[in-house]
Amino acid sequence: MSEAPITAHVAGASSAELRATALLALAIVDPAEKLAAVQALDAAFAATGALDTTVLLTPGAPLPGRPARPLLVHPARVPRRSPNTVAGRAALLHALAHIEFNAINLALDALWRFPGLPSAFYSDWLKVAREEALHFGLLAEHLRTLGASYGDFEAHDGLWTMAQKTAGDPLARMALVPRLLEARGLDASPPIRAKLAAAGDARAVEILDVIMRDEVGHVEIGNRWYRHLCAQAGREPVATFWALLDEYGTPAPKGPFNLPARRAAGFTAAELEALELHAQAL
Numbered sequence: 241m242s243e244a245p246i247t248a249h250v251a252g253a254s255s256a257e258l259r260a261t262a263l264l265a266l267a268i269v270d271p272a273e274k275l276a277a278v279q280a281l282d283a284a285f286a287a288t289g290a291l292d293t294t295v296l297l298t299p300g301a302p303l304p305g306r307p308a309r310p311l312l313v314h315p316a317r318v319p320r321r322s323p324n325t326v327a328g329r330a331a332l333l334h335a336l337a338h339i340e341f342n343a344i345n346l347a348l349d350a351l352w353r354f355p356g357l358p359s360a361f362y363s364d365w366l367k368v369a370r371e372e373a374l375h376f377g378l379l380a381e382h383l384r385t386l387g388a389s390y391g392d393f394e395a396h397d398g399l400w401t402m403a404q405k406t407a408g409d410p411l412a413r414m415a416l417v418p419r420l421l422e423a424r425g426l427d428a429s430p431p432i433r434a435k436l437a438a439a440g441d442a443r444a445v446e447i448l449d450v451i452m453r454d455e456v457g458h459v460e461i462g463n464r465w466y467r468h469l470c471a472q473a474g475r476e477p478v479a480t481f482w483a484l485l486d487e488y489g490t491p492a493p494k495g496p497f498n499l500p501a502r503r504a505a506g507f508t509a510a511e512l513e514a515l516e517l518h519a520q521a522l
Contacts, residue, residue, distance in 0.1 A: 256281075256285075257291065257292050258290060258366065259292060259293075259351055259352045260297060261281050262348045262351035262352045262366075263297050263352035265278060266348040267299065267300070267303060271306075271380070274373075278369050278370060279370070279373065281366070282370045285363075291362055293355060293357060293359055294355055297352050297355075303345075304345040304400060306345070307390075310334070310338060310392070311394050311395070312397045313394045313396060314396065317394065318335070318394055318395060319393070321335055322435075323435045323438075323439040326386055326387070329386060329436070329439055330386040330387065330388040330392075330393075331393050332432070333379055333382060333383050333386070333388075333444060334388060334392060335393070336451075337376055337379035337380055337383060337390050338395040340372050340376040340379060340451070341376050341390070342397075342400055343368075343372040343399070343458075344376060346399060346400070346403055346417055347365045348365075350413065351365045351366060353407060354410040364461045364464075364465070371458070372458075374450075375450065375451045376390075378450065378451075379447060382447060385443075398421070399417070399421055402417055402420075402488075403417060410465075411469040411473060412484055414462050414465050416488060416490060417462065418459050418463070418466075419463060419466055419481065420485075420490065422455065422459055422462065423459050423493070423502060425455055426455060426459060426501040426502055426505060427495070427496065427497050427501075429448060429452045429455075429498070430498060433445055433449070433452075436448060456504050456505045457505075459502075459505035460504070460505045463505060464506060466481075477508075478508075478514055492518050493515065497512070497515060
């Protein structure tokens with residue numbers, strides 16, 4: 241799919257509907273075209289507010305759309321990334337860019353896949369898609385200054401694999417993507433930032449600060465909609481989270497935890513206590 245049809249659809253048609261157009265954007269293969277589509281989708285929704293929360297949508301192309309590279313391998317096969325050399329720093333930033341590209345796809349997927357939720361759910365995930373697109377663009381631009389491009393290094397598919405597992409249940413999606421996998425990014429960011437600062441890459445540090453600021457908000461969105469869905473289903477949030485980890489065969493995070501960031505992202509004292517007790521028992 242080329243950029244022209246998708247951007248023309250979302251920017252030029254006053255009837256462009258958010259969820260159907262998000263599905264089209266998700267199927268786009270080329271990263272630059274996907275970024276343009278997200279920007280156009282955001283502008284179109286701001287102008288028209290066109291949203292159908294009830295329609296059941298069917299993909300017309302394989303999901304997610306993504307380029308042939310990077311080569312996706314088992315997580316254990318992804319090389320370790322030390323920022324002490326230019327090549328190592330490029331590999332580390334490539335890994336971050338891959339996370340952000342997947343995060344764009346995850347936000348677009350949440351937009352189209354789950355009907356019947358309040359309109360604010362969809363506007364929240366459009367905001368996430370817009371900010372994840374910004375993050376990817378910043379990282380891809382900085383990668384080029386290091387002589388690399390997105391796709392040059394191997395990567396893994398953990399984030400999208402979880403999206404596939406939770407495709408049938410928005411409660412599980414909120415629990416196991418933003419509240420689990422993306423919240424791990426809150427924990428991992430400070431040591432990565434310290435390594436990049438020690439390597440003297442001031443621009444990378446600036447980009448990571450932007451990402452960290454926004455990711456707190458993204459995890460908060462996941463937390464908020466997770467609790468909404470728990471309340472709707474009459475389920476207690478803390479116990480439900482641990483039950484979903486068991487149901488989906490997913491390990492709990494081991495820590496150490498970035499407690500200030502997790503609190504800012506809406507984790508309760510009871511949730512953080514349960515995480516820390518579990519980590520101490522390992």
